[in-house]
Amino acid sequence: MKNDNYLALDGHSMHVFLTVLEQGSIANAADKLGITKTVIGNCLTKLRSIFHDPLFVRTGGQEIVATALAESLGERMRLVLSDMQQLTAEQVFKPKQAAVHFTVGTNDFQRDLILPELYRLVAGETKEFSLRTIISEYPSLDLLRTGKADLLLSPVAPEGGDILYKRLFIDQSRCFFDSSAREAPRTLADFRNARYVGLNLIDGQRVVPLAAPISRELEQQVAIRVPNFSDMASFMRGSDLLAIAPGMLRMGALSGFSSITPPFNMPSVFMFMLWHKRHQGDAAHQWMRNQLESAVGGVMARGKLAKV
Template sequence: MSNPDLNLLLTLDALLAEGSVAGAARRLRLSPSAMSRSLARLREATGDPLLVRAGRGLVASPRALELRERIAPLVQEAQAALRPAAALRLDTLEREFTLRTREGFVENFGAALLARVAGEAPAVRLRFVPKTDRDSGPLRDGSVDLETGVIGATTGPELRAQALFGDRFVGVVREGHALSRGRVTVARFAAGQHIAISRGGTATGPVDDALTALALRRDAAVTVTGFGQALALVRGSDLIATVPERHTGTLRDGLVTFALPLPLAPFTVSLLWHPRMDGDAAHRWLRGCVRESCA
C-alpha cells in the first residue's frame, strides 16, 4: 500500500471548513479546477464522496463530519510545528542541562555560571558530570548538552566549538619545597620527584617530551588521573605537579605555583556541542552564559 499524500489533509481541512470548492480554492490560493482534482483524489483515498451537492451548495457526508473533528487539530499542530519557535522566555523556562567537564571547571567557574543562570532563568537546573575521556559519543547521543575541552584528533569532526579561554601548564609544589625558593631551572625541575597525570594511565606526556628534547628525563613517582588528586598529593609531600594554570586556579590555593622552565605551548579550552542544538534558543542562551562566566 502506497503512502498517502499528506498534502491532502490541508486540502480536506479547507474543503470541510469552507463547504465549497471555490471557497477552499481561494483559501489555499489554488484554481477551482485544481481544487476539484484534489477533491476527486480525496474521494478516491477515503472511499467516500465527502462533499455532496445539495441545491447550489455542497453538504458534508457523515464520514466528512467525522473527519472534520480529527483533521482540524492535525493541521493546526502541523502548522505550529513548521513555524519558527516562540520567543524564549527565560523567566518561565524549565529545563535541565548536562555539562561534562574536567576537574577544576566547576571549582573555578561553576559559582559564576550558577549565579548567572539563577538570575535569568530560576527554574533551569544544571547537572555537571566528570569528563573521564575524549569520546564525543555523549554529545552525539544527547546525554550531554555541553562539554569543555581541548580540541584534538579524537574530537568528533562534526562538533561545533567555541574558544572559552587560553591556558598554560605551570608547576606546583607545597610551601617550603626546595622549588618554592630561588630560580627554577630545567635541571632543578627535572631532578625532583614528579606526579604524572594521565586519564589513560600512561606516565608520559608533553612535559616528558620537552625534557627528552633536552636530553633529560623526570622521575614520575606516581601516576594519577586528575588534577585534584595530584594537588592533594602535593600538599602533603615533596612531589611536583604540572597542571593547567587557569583551570586549577582555586585548587592551587595555599600552594606555590611557578612558570615551567620548558617550552610548552599554551592551549585553548573550548566549549563543544552537537550541531543539532544550533537552533535551540535555550541551548544558545546557556552557551552564552558559559562563555561569559569563563571570560
C-alpha cells in the same frame, strides 16, 4: 475508511477541504487560495476516495452543501493542521518553562573551574535544572556518540565529522610549589634537580606535556603520580615537590600555593567544548552552550582580576 487510509492524507488537501467548507463554494475557495478549480477538484476527489463519502453535494447551480461526515471532519482537521503547524514551527526554547538535565564529561580541572559558574548561571533561569559530571582526563568521544554525555570539556580538539567543537580559552602552564616548605625554583638547574608531582600517564603521554628539549628530563623527575589535578595539593603541601599545571588552577585546586612562570618555553593549554552533530540545531542545547561560554567568560574575567 480502511485502517491505513489515513496515511494518504496530506496537509494541502485538508487545507483545501476546510476552505471549501468555510466558503461554501468551490469557485470562492479557488479565489481565496489563488488556485484553479481543477486543483480543488483533485484534492476533493482524493479525500472522497479516502473517506468514501461525497463530502459536498450540489443544491443547484454552483451552490454546494457539506455532507454530515464533512461537517464532522471540519473541526478535527483544523486540530490536525494546527498540530502539523506546531510540529514544523521553529523551536523556541523558554528556560523558565523547561526542565533541563545535562551531563558533562570533563576532567577535575574544568569541573572545579567552570561548572560551578555554569550552575549559578543556569539554575535560576530554568524551571528545573540538574547537572551531572563524568570525570576523565581525556573524556571519550563515545560519551557523545552514545548519548551518555551532552557536552565534553577537553584539552584536545576532536577528530571526526560527527563531533563539533569550539575553543573556550587558552591558558599557560605554570610551576606550583609550597612557599612555606621551599623556595621558588629560578634557574633551569633548579628545575632539573627538583622532584615533581604529575598526572598518571595515559597511553604514554601526559595530559599537560612539557616542551622539548627538557620534557624527557623533567618527566624522569616525577616522584608522585596522581589521577587528577585535585590530588596534587595533598602531596605538595609541606613538601619540596613542584607541579607543572595550567595556570588557572590558581583559582581552583592549587589556589593555596605559590606559582611562577618557568624559565623555559611551555605549551599553551587549550580548552574546547565538544558536542555531537545531532544536537547542533537543538534550541535547548544551543542555549546551554551559550550559557557555558558565558560561564567561561565570567571565570576568565575573575582570573584577570586575580592577577592584578
